[in-house]
Amino acid sequence: xxxxxxxxxxxxxxxxxxxxxxxxxxxxxxxxxxxxxxxxxxxxxxxxxxxxxxxxxxxxxxxxxxxxxxxxxxxxxxxxxxxxxxxxxxxxxxxxxxxxxxxxxxxxxxxxxxxxxxxxxxxxxxxxxxxxxxxxxxxxxxxxxxxxxxxxxxxxxxxxxxxxxxxxxxxxxxxxxxxxxxxxxxxxxxxxxxxxxxxxxxxxxxxxxxxxxxxxxxxxxxxxxxxxxxxxxxxxxxxxxxxxxxxxxxxxxxxxxxxxx
Amino acid sequence: xxxxxxxxxxxxxxxxxxxxxxxxxxxxxxxxxxxxxxxxxxxxxxxxxxxxxxxxxxxxxxxxxxxxxxxxxxxxxxxxxxxxxxxxxxxxxxxxxxxxxxxxxxxxxxxxxxxxxxxxxxxxxxxxxxxxxxxxxxxxxxxxxxxxxxxxxxxxxxxxxxxxxxxxxxxxxxxxxxxxxxxxxxxxxxxxxxxxxxxxxxxxxxxxxxxxxxxxxxxxxxxxxxxxxxxxxxxxxxxxxxxxxxxxxxxxxxxxxxxxx
Numbered sequence: 001x002x003x004x005x006x007x008x009x010x011x012x013x014x015x016x017x018x019x020x021x022x023x024x025x026x027x028x029x030x031x032x033x034x035x036x037x038x039x040x041x042x043x044x045x046x047x048x049x050x051x052x053x054x055x056x057x058x059x060x061x062x063x064x065x066x067x068x069x070x071x072x073x074x075x076x077x078x079x080x081x082x083x084x085x086x087x088x089x090x091x092x093x094x095x096x097x098x099x100x101x102x103x104x105x106x107x108x109x110x111x112x113x114x115x116x117x118x119x120x121x122x123x124x125x126x127x128x129x130x131x132x133x134x135x136x137x138x139x140x141x142x143x144x145x146x147x148x149x150x151x152x153x154x155x156x157x158x159x160x161x162x163x164x165x166x167x168x169x170x171x172x173x174x175x176x177x178x179x180x181x182x183x184x185x186x187x188x189x190x191x192x193x194x195x196x197x198x199x200x201x202x203x204x205x206x207x208x209x210x211x212x213x214x215x216x217x218x219x220x221x222x223x224x225x226x227x228x229x230x231x232x233x234x235x236x237x238x239x240x241x242x243x244x245x246x247x248x249x250x251x252x253x254x255x256x257x258x259x260x261x
Numbered sequence: 262x263x264x265x266x267x268x269x270x271x272x273x274x275x276x277x278x279x280x281x282x283x284x285x286x287x288x289x290x291x292x293x294x295x296x297x298x299x300x301x302x303x304x305x306x307x308x309x310x311x312x313x314x315x316x317x318x319x320x321x322x323x324x325x326x327x328x329x330x331x332x333x334x335x336x337x338x339x340x341x342x343x344x345x346x347x348x349x350x351x352x353x354x355x356x357x358x359x360x361x362x363x364x365x366x367x368x369x370x371x372x373x374x375x376x377x378x379x380x381x382x383x384x385x386x387x388x389x390x391x392x393x394x395x396x397x398x399x400x401x402x403x404x405x406x407x408x409x410x411x412x413x414x415x416x417x418x419x420x421x422x423x424x425x426x427x428x429x430x431x432x433x434x435x436x437x438x439x440x441x442x443x444x445x446x447x448x449x450x451x452x453x454x455x456x457x458x459x460x461x462x463x464x465x466x467x468x469x470x471x472x473x474x475x476x477x478x479x480x481x482x483x484x485x486x487x488x489x490x491x492x493x494x495x496x497x498x499x500x501x502x503x504x505x506x507x508x509x510x511x512x513x514x515x516x517x518x519x520x521x522x
Contacts, residue, residue: 023305024318024442025449029482031442044284057285058344082442083319175457176464181285181292181343188286196436200482203437221290221461 005141008053014147015091016049019109022080029200032079035211036192039074042104042117043187045088049102053145055137064126065137068215069119069187070099075154075210076106076115085109091147098122098131100142103152116154157212160255162238166230169197174223185219190254194239197229198258206235206260213256219243226250235260266402269314275408276352277310280370283341290461293340296472297453300335303365303378304448306349310363314406316398321384326393328382329476330448331360336415336471337367337376346370352408359383359392361403364413377415418473421516423499427491430458435484445479446486451515455500458490459519467496467521474517480504487511496521 003011020041022033050056050067060066080086086108093101104117125132134142172193180186191213195203219225224244232238237258242250264272281302283294311317311328321327341347347369354362365378386393395403433454441447452474456464480486485505493499498519503511 023301024308025301025304025447027442028437029440029442029444034438036438040284040286043286047285176289176459176461177295177297177453177457179290179461181288181290183290186286192438196438198437200437200440 002054005138005144009144012052014145015089015150016045016052017087017089018045018048020086020088022082022084022086024082027082028203030203031082033081034192035074035079035195035208036188038076038079038106039072039188039191041088042072042074042090042119043069045090045104046102046119046121049090055142055145060123060137061126065123065132066126066182067121068124070122071118071120071157071212071214072187073118073154073157073210073212074115075117076208078114079207080106080108080114086114091150092142092145093118093147093150093152095134095142095146097133097135100134103150105150105152116152118152118154118156120157154210157214158257160212160214160238160240160257161232162228162230162240162255166228166238166240168226169229170227172225174219174221174225176221179221183220185223185225185253187213187215190215190241190256193225193227193241194256194258197227197239198237202260208258209261210259211256213254215254216252217243219253225253232257233259263315266315266399266405270405273313275406276350276411277306277313278348278350279306279309281347281349283343283345283347285343288343289464291464292343294342295453296335296340296456296469297449299337299340299367300333300449300452302349303333303335303351303380304330306351306365307363307380307382310351316403316406321398322387325387326384326398327387327443329385330380331383332379332381332418332473332475333448334379334415334418334471334473335376336378337469339375340468341367341369341375347375352411353403353406354379354408354411354413356395356403356407358394358396361395364411366411366413377413379413379415379417381418415471418475419518421473421475421499421501421518422493423489423491423501423516427489427499427501429487430490431488433486433488435480435482435486437482440482444481446481446484446514448474448476451476451502451517454486454488454502455515455517455519458488458500459498463521469519470522471520472517474515476515477513478504480514486514493518494520
């Protein structure tokens with residue numbers, strides 16, 4: 001028998017908190033956790049949090065609905081170092097009809113703040129791939145999970161202001177390891193491909209302090225992905241990813257912004 | 262004060278056992294853990310096991326020595342499915358002067374055998390990059406950690422029998438996400454690049470039952486890596502990876518064998 005909202009709230013609370021580890025081979029040349037792996041920990045936290053509270057992917061898939069990540073922002077003061085344990089906290093900031101805002105707080109094991117994340121998720125129908133109302137799930141119960149008291153002191157995702165003539169800097173074909181259980185190129189893989197456009201000395205000499213990505217259209221195994229990269233500020237870059245159809249037409253898949261310090 | 266061998270043996274035993282999870286976004290289009298991520302779990306298990314017992318990377322690095330993975334074989338009957346917890350057991354099969362054999366057993370949470378792994382590690386001096394004697398560490402104590410009673414019922418790594426005219430099928434430049442804390446292309450990344458040479462239907466229709474890789478020479482950020490691939494049996498493929506020097510000379514970095522069933 002399904003548990004009531006009150007029972008789940010009592011058991012889990014509104015904020016999820018998960019202990020993770022920066023494992024040895026998930027760390028970069030600076031001995032710091034790769035941003036892609038941190039992103040993966042945030043997405044896992046979102047999955048655990050929503051599953052425990054009755055609106056996770058697996059239960060939604062049974063009613064032909066799923067969450068689709070629309071935006072992700074990560075802003076870090078400090079990245080976990082190799083072998084460091086850290087906590088990922090996550091909560092729902094707000095729930096609209098078609099979108100929900102979920103925030104993250106990354107903390108060291110002893111409670112020091114390392115950084116924050118913001119994400120926006122759409123609920124879609126897995127058959128039509130069209131947006132579907134969040135308020136139809138359990139009579140709009142998601143609104144009751146909103147945690148209004150927790151702050152997320154980083155700016156919301158901005159508007160990417162790339163010019164239309166940003167140069168093409170790389171082209172790849174989406175391969176086996178890019179594609180997740182849904183058959184789509186995985187959200188984290190786009191992050192990795194974007195970071196791979198930068199020389200390693202960038203990561204040795206500066207720190208990636210803010211990363212934003214907007215997921216616009218899905219891409220699939222075998223798709224040709226093109227990367228357009230532009231410097232938009234002294235320490236700021238933007239990258240647009242498109243997929244190329246057989247007739248050569250390009251569709252935008254992602255836009256991202258990176259700020260180093 | 263350092264603990265004695267007897268105390269460590271009493272505390273940890275000779276076999277390490279670690280609970281892992283096939284997390285959502287570490288699974289492929291079949292909802293099964295990617296081999297690269299499984300490989301990463303095995304390497305982590307090796308790291309935890311050796312660190313607890315006093316001969317881990319971190320303590321060896323302080324005396325300018327490090328472990329280098331020379332061979333890895335993974336043979337699976339079944340890959341963990343999405344969200345499945347599984348155990349990785351690991352132990353030292355034998356220790357010679359310059360090499361040690363470490364085995365792995367992957368089990369489901371309820372104790373069913375999922376598959377096995379074998380690995381060979383060399384100890385090198387981090388300054389000269391030359392082999393150094395394992396028997397010089399703690400008066401050859403590693404020999405006392407050998408676990409003679411555990412079986413590993415999969416064949417030892419074989420000899421890769423590629424012809425010299427195997428076709429070149431891909432070329433990439435080693436990028437930021439390929440490179441680990443040592444500045445080398447990470448062992449697991451080679452595995453991922455090898456698997457990315459196969460169409461996704463291969464993984465949908467067949468199961469990769471045995472994967473072998475021999476690490477011959479290290480490669481670094483920015484190196485051009487070339488992949489030569491050849492079908493060597495009905496369900497067997499071999500892949501050689503080379504790096505290309507500025508003068509065009511090629512050095513072999515890895516050789517690998519894949520068997521599907």
